[in-house]
Amino acid sequence: AQKITQTQPGMFVQEKEAxxxxxxxxxxxxxxxxxxxxxPSSGEMIFLIYQGSYDEQNATEGRYSLNFQKARKSANLVxxxxxxxxxxxxxxxxxxxxxxxxxxxxxxxxxxP
Amino acid sequence: xxxxxxSPRYKIIEKKQPVAFWCNPISGHNTLYxxxxxxxxxxxxxxxxxNEEAVDDSQLPKDRFSAExxxxxxxxxxxxxxxxxxxxxxxxxxxxLTSSHEQYFGPGTRLxxx
Numbered sequence: 001a002q003k004i005t006q007t008q009p010g011m012f013v014q015e016k017e018a019x020x021x022x023x024x025x026x027x028x029x030x031x032x033x034x035x036x037x038x039x040p041s042s043g044e045m046i047f048l049i050y051q052g053s054y055d056e057q058n059a060t061e062g063r064y065s066l067n068f069q070k071a072r073k074s075a076n077l078v079x080x081x082x083x084x085x086x087x088x089x090x091x092x093x094x095x096x097x098x099x100x101x102x103x104x105x106x107x108x109x110x111x112x113p
Numbered sequence: 114x115x116x117x118x119x120s121p122r123y124k125i126i127e128k129k130q131p132v133a134f135w136c137n138p139i140s141g142h143n144t145l146y147x148x149x150x151x152x153x154x155x156x157x158x159x160x161x162x163x164n165e166e167a168v169d170d171s172q173l174p175k176d177r178f179s180a181e182x183x184x185x186x187x188x189x190x191x192x193x194x195x196x197x198x199x200x201x202x203x204x205x206x207x208x209x210l211t212s213s214h215e216q217y218f219g220p221g222t223r224l225x226x227x
Contacts, residue, residue, distance in 0.1 A: 004155075033214050035214070035215075037218075042220065043202060043220055043221045043223070044218055044219070044220045044221065045156070045204065045206070045218035046218075047215045047216070047217070047218075050214050050215060052214075091155050091156075093155070095214065099144065099161065099208075099210060100158050100161060100169060101146075101156075101158065101216060102158075103154075103155025103156050103157070104155055105153070105154055105155055106153075106154070106155055
């Protein structure tokens with residue numbers, strides 16, 4: 001069965017510093033995708049970044065990068081130069097060939113001024 | 114480009130009452146998803162539509178939940194009768210599978226059953 005694990009219920013980071021949010025996954029599929037979503041207090045899920053299982057290079061989107069280590073089945077999100085607006089819940093998710101997303105339990109990030 | 118629209122944003126009902134949620138996906142998106150997000154957890158898929166066909170409803174509690182997507186655009190999710198455990202945020206998402214991996218989410222409907 002597919003599973004996403006986020007072991008950090010909450011994280012603090014100082015403004016302008018970098019932070020890594022951990023995500024590990026379990027699947028027997030060869031083809032899958034890994035996603036990170038941000039959910040601010042307003043409730044909407046905002047797509048941040050995507051990594052395909054066959055992509056050799058780590059994905060980057062602005063201040064977001066995904067540290068993909070396939071052998072370790074990890075897909076950590078790195079946020080550089082944290083901003084106060086980055087305070088939110090962050091969810092790691094995996095999508096398979098059926099296009100269904102399976103989400104982790106989330107990490108709440110608080111950025112300190 | 115308008116995003117995914119959901120209504121209502123909030124709903125409070127008594128148990129055993131019916132409730133319905135509406136979703137209008139992004140124009141041109143042929144795939145629509147309904148997720149349920151319990152407090153402190155990630156979203157869980159309830160049903161996925163490709164155009165007007167429900168292609169994955171394996172996690173939809175069919176004894177009380179129903180959904181429809183007439184004409185392959187808007188969708189309605191219904192609960193009848195509602196139970197206390199149905200209190201959650203119901204999220205709708207859409208995508209165009211041939212062009213994007215990304216699912217675009219609406220703001221959700223927060224349901225409280227008393």
